[in-house]
Amino acid sequence: MSTAVPVRHGDYGIDGDFRVVSARGQAAIITAIIVALLVLTVVAAVGGWTVLAVVTALLALAIALVTASYLWTTRAGKFRAWARVLGDLQLRGDEHVLDLGCGRGAVLLMAAQLLPRGRAVGIDLWRADQTGNGPEVTLRNAEREGVTGRVEVVTGDVTRLPFDDNTFDVVLSSLVIHNIPSAADRQTAIDEAVRVLRPGGRLAVADLLATGRHRARLRELGLTEVRRRNLGPHMWWLGPLIPTRLVTATKPGEKSQ
Numbered sequence: 067m068s069t070a071v072p073v074r075h076g077d078y079g080i081d082g083d084f085r086v087v088s089a090r091g092q093a094a095i096i097t098a099i100i101v102a103l104l105v106l107t108v109v110a111a112v113g114g115w116t117v118l119a120v121v122t123a124l125l126a127l128a129i130a131l132v133t134a135s136y137l138w139t140t141r142a143g144k145f146r147a148w149a150r151v152l153g154d155l156q157l158r159g160d161e162h163v164l165d166l167g168c169g170r171g172a173v174l175l176m177a178a179q180l181l182p183r184g185r186a187v188g189i190d191l192w193r194a195d196q197t198g199n200g201p202e203v204t205l206r207n208a209e210r211e212g213v214t215g216r217v218e219v220v221t222g223d224v225t226r227l228p229f230d231d232n233t234f235d236v237v238l239s240s241l242v243i244h245n246i247p248s249a250a251d252r253q254t255a256i257d258e259a260v261r262v263l264r265p266g267g268r269l270a271v272a273d274l275l276a277t278g279r280h281r282a283r284l285r286e287l288g289l290t291e292v293r294r295r296n297l298g299p300h301m302w303w304l305g306p307l308i309p310t311r312l313v314t315a316t317k318p319g320e321k322s323q
């Protein structure tokens with residue numbers, strides 16, 4: 067089932083790895099490369115080096131297309147993909163939802179909009195994986211989206227969740243677990259997500275890497291309806307070279323009321 071993509075009033079930044087080079091720095095480098103390739107194309111064409119001109123023009127086009135695909139995903143595509151994922155969950159509207167690595171609230175606040183009688187909690191460590199992320203930014207976005215009263219933001223690590231066992235009806239995560247450096251800690255994040263999920267609760271984790279391992283771990287932990295699927299062009303990062311996959315599962319036990 068698909069859900070309409072809500073009109074966004076907040077600012078959700080750009081996803082990426084900005085530990086070494088800032089987003090502006092990366093944009094400047096990409097622009098400089100494209101401009102240099104275009105200059106080379108013109109010089110080669112004027113000099114009669116047709117093959118070189120074609121190669122440099124195609125390279126410039128490829129880099130521009132890949133960059134456009136990336137920007138589409140981070141600014142618009144991911145919202146469309148998650149609207150569908152949230153729609154598929156068919157929330158009643160009174161659930162207690164946790165978003166692991168909520169960042170500026172892209173998924174957290176879309177979930178909150180579907181929870182008129184529920185609560186959406188986001189947890190994040192505010193690392194350089196998204197431009198300008200911080201608890202005050204997420205709360206400002208919550209205000210802009212009109213969901214302040216039902217949203218809580220916690221600073222913490224997804225590998226050590228500060229919540230009791232069996233607390234949440236739904237646990238979500240978008241583009242977070244691949245940022246955890248060690249495979250053991252990535253597995254701990256999955257284990258923690260399952261620990262805080264109520265019996266009958268649902269898990270939806272979207273990520274770039276190791277989603278096959280997440281699926282295997284969830285099966286090992288006894289979750290049911292464990293599935294993995296490609297979220298398609300709305301969540302391509304370098305075109306189809308880096309797709310995002312969604313792993314969904316249900317914790318066995320009685321459905322939460």
Ligand SMILES: C[S@@+](CC[C@H](N)C(=O)[O-])C[C@H]1O[C@@H](n2cnc3c(N)ncnc32)[C@H](O)[C@@H]1O
Nearest residue numbers: 081167168169172190191192193195223224240
């Ligand atoms: C690429 S951003 C995605 C944010 C958000 N889920 C979204 O889709 O817009 C990744 C987020 O995960 C957070 N993060 C990375 N490792 C984390 C950890 N171990 N615990 C909590 N948050 C983490 C980063 O601070 C960042 O805000």
